[in-house]
Amino acid sequence: MALGDFLVAYLRKIGVTHLFGIPGDLVLRLFLRFGARRGLRVVTLSHEPGVGFAADGYARATGRIGVVCVTYGAGGHNMVNPVAGSFSERVPLLVLSGGPGDEERKLGTLIHHQAKEIESQLRIYRELTCAARLLDDPHTAAETVHEVVKAIWREQRPGYLEVHRDMVERRIPVPRELIEWDGALHFARSDESNVAEAVRDTVARFNAARRPMVTVGIEAYRYKLRREVQRLAEHMGAPVATTVLSKGAFPEDHPLFLGVHIGAISPPAILHRVDRADLVINLGAMQTDMELGSRPPQVTRDRSIWAVDGRVHVSFHTYTDVHIRDFVRGLLRARLRRHRESVRYHDNLPREGRATAEPLEVTALLHEVNRFLRDHPRHLVITESGDMLFAGLDVRVGRAGGYLAQGFYASMGFGVPGALGAQLGAGVRPLVLAGDGAFQMTGQEIAQAPRYGLNPIVVVINNGGWQIFRPVVRRTALLDLPPWPYAELARAWGGRGFRVDSALALRAALAEAARSRSFVLIEARVMPDDLSPVSRKYIQASARHGRWARA
Ligand SMILES: Cc1ncc(C[n+]2csc(CCOP(=O)(O)OP(=O)(O)O)c2C)c(N)n1
Ligand SMILES: [Mg+2]
Numbered sequence: 001m002a003l004g005d006f007l008v009a010y011l012r013k014i015g016v017t018h019l020f021g022i023p024g025d026l027v028l029r030l031f032l033r034f035g036a037r038r039g040l041r042v043v044t045l046s047h048e049p050g051v052g053f054a055a056d057g058y059a060r061a062t063g064r065i066g067v068v069c070v071t072y073g074a075g076g077h078n079m080v081n082p083v084a085g086s087f088s089e090r091v092p093l094l095v096l097s098g099g100p101g102d103e104e105r106k107l108g109t110l111i112h113h114q115a116k117e118i119e120s121q122l123r124i125y126r127e128l129t130c131a132a133r134l135l136d137d138p139h140t141a142a143e144t145v146h147e148v149v150k151a152i153w154r155e156q157r158p159g160y161l162e163v164h165r166d167m168v169e170r171r172i173p174v175p176r177e178l179i180e181w182d183g184a185l186h187f188a189r190s191d192e193s194n195v196a197e198a199v200r201d202t203v204a205r206f207n208a209a210r211r212p213m214v215t216v217g218i219e220a221y222r223y224k225l226r227r228e229v230q231r232l233a234e235h236m237g238a239p240v241a242t243t244v245l246s247k248g249a250f251p252e253d254h255p256l257f258l259g260v261h262i263g264a265i266s267p268p269a270i271l272h273r274v275d276r277a278d279l280v281i282n283l284g285a286m287q288t289d290m291e292l293g294s295r296p297p298q299v300t301r302d303r304s305i306w307a308v309d310g311r312v313h314v315s316f317h318t319y320t321d322v323h324i325r326d327f328v329r330g331l332l333r334a335r336l337r338r339h340r341e342s343v344r345y346h347d348n349l350p351r352e353g354r355a356t357a358e359p360l361e362v363t364a365l366l367h368e369v370n371r372f373l374r375d376h377p378r379h380l381v382i383t384e385s386g387d388m389l390f391a392g393l394d395v396r397v398g399r400a401g402g403y404l405a406q407g408f409y410a411s412m413g414f415g416v417p418g419a420l421g422a423q424l425g426a427g428v429r430p431l432v433l434a435g436d437g438a439f440q441m442t443g444q445e446i447a448q449a450p451r452y453g454l455n456p457i458v459v460v461i462n463n464g465g466w467q468i469f470r471p472v473v474r475r476t477a478l479l480d481l482p483p484w485p486y487a488e489l490a491r492a493w494g495g496r497g498f499r500v501d502s503a504l505a506l507r508a509a510l511a512e513a514a515r516s517r518s519f520v521l522i523e524a525r526v527m528p529d530d531l532s533p534v535s536r537k538y539i540q541a542s543a544r545h546g547r548w549a550r551a
Contacts, residue, residue, distance in 0.1 A: 001174060003135065003167050004169065007033070007163075010149075010178075013183040019034050020054050020058070020421065024072070026099055027099075049413055049417075053418045057404065057425075061423075062425035065152060066086075066093045073121065076124075087130075087157050098165055099163065099164040119134075125160035129157065131152070133160070133162070134164075135161055142178055194320065195327060198312040199331055202327075203331070205305065206336060211279075213280055214233050216243075219309075223323075225325060230250065230251070233254075237340050240256045241274070244408070251397075255342075260347075264541065265534065265537040267347060348393070350533075355367075362391060362526055372507075372511075382418055382432045382433070384405075384438035385410040404422060413438060415432045415439070420445060424454065430456040435460075435461050435468075436460055436462045449495065450495070455518055456520075458520070460521060464483070464528050465480045467528050469539075487523050495519035497522075498521070499523040500525070501525050
């Protein structure tokens with residue numbers, strides 16, 4: 001069959017429903033195949049970064065592979081940042097790019113959209129993906145596609161396929177195994193005896209521990225272990241924390257949920273509980289500066305067990321080839337001592353005062369968002385990089401899977417397009433918390449919402465600039481942003497727009513938003529020097545460690 005038709009059939013077979021993209025002449029034939037009747041649902045946005053973030057949001061929210069299709073060069077290079085974010089935060093994406101055909105390359109003239117060499121884009125993507133291949137050989141094309149997709153699934157990271165425009169109609173043989181294959185993809189297999197030993201070792205330590213606790217990390221989320229991890233925690237009866245990146249992997253109204261652990265800048269009660277623990281079992285958390293609150297790792301190894309990256313580190317020794325899924329399932333089958341600790345949830349917010357008509361403060365805004373979520377729990381909260389990335393840690397999402405953010409790669413611009421992709425895939429209404437700076441990067445993609453029947457609620461926290469840096473910047477004019485007429489723009493783009501200056505007005509606007517069928521943008525004005533409690537702690541900690549000099 002034609003390579004283009006094979007790609008459509010293959011993607012449908014693995015359950016892909018949507019394809020996010022922007023066409024260009026070097027990818028047009030491929031793009032049109034995807035958009036043909038009985039193809040995929042093609043979703044186009046205005047700018048490739050938005051397309052990439054949307055596919056990433058789709059993948060995070062659905063647990064399926066997000067697929068993007070871009071033109072070569074100008075399109076492919078525009079897509080680099082979202083794909084880098086997906087790589088570091090373990091999001092499965094398939095990037096399909098076009099490219100110039102063989103004949104035109106032989107003419108010796110440079111081809112438009114080219115940067116350094118024709119191969120440059122492929123080389124860039126090798127750096128940002130778990131598998132990157134050029135489909136230039138019809139005989140092996142089908143197997144190459146399969147290999148790249150299997151790697152994407154196994155590693156939960158992006159992969160890349162480049163299809164030059166003269167290849168789309170080339171006929172390729174499809175091996176019988178692929179035709180008969182049921183389309184199911186599998187995670188990596190573990191070594192059974194290593195799993196058994198790692199589980200025995202862990203159980204012995206757990207059963208001897210008096211104050212154990214569990215940290216749920218991002219791999220538990222990506223490898224679809226949320227339910228098993230919850231059952232395991234219930235068997236153990238031990239408190240559970242999430243990290244910045246994995247917030248939302250554990251239901252935050254669960255009686256065992258302690259809160260978000262962010263190293264030394266965690267709420268004091270969480271810090272105290274972690275310090276008192278005689279065993280911390282980390283299920284899938286990565287060791288990053290963000291996860292540890294901008295402090296060098298101070299994990300007490302003899303009191304911890306880390307399952308991540310196909311390994312289980314128990315105290316000072318390591319079991320290789322133990323995949324987190326097999327490890328958790330092994331623990332679920334083991335006889336575990338049951339603890340009965342009574343656990344309280346902790347955040348960083350001061351006590352809620354009465355909502356007033358006084359000027360709005362960030363903490364009051366967070367209380368209002370929490371109040372809204374108590375009444376409307378079926379929303380997906382998405383926070384943007386900037387103050388809201390830290391502020392968002394104090395937003396309480398009851399159900400698991402109710403929260404998304406780029407908690408480690410932290411690119412601005414993820415929020416609005418990520419929300420569009422998430423709602424398209426999972427059908428849940430998003431509530432986006434974005435700073436004015438982050439919104440000005442990709443927020444205009446909200447204009448695409450009406451034609452796809454999407455209706456996110458976007459709260460733009462307008463503090464007049466990139467104010468998270470304000471505590472360490474003397475020349476604050478360097479952080480200024482122009483004032484956009486956010487609410488007017490929202491109305492002109494087919495949504496509803498509000499501008500609020502107080503907690504009471506925000507409460508009223510959120511209530512209106514809940515009733516609205518269209519997308520809603522709420523501009524919430526706060527003072528330039530107002531920051532959330534976690535941002536303040538983070539910046540002080542970073543400044544103490546000499547990371548940020550005053551300028
Ligand atoms: C793509 C990208 N560029 C630059 C940064 C660096 N950065 C982090 S936060 C920030 C400012 C955020 O401003 P805003 O969205 O208005 O949020 P605020 O902190 O003011 O609430 C910047 C520029 C980034 N994280 N991502
Ligand atoms: Mg701002």
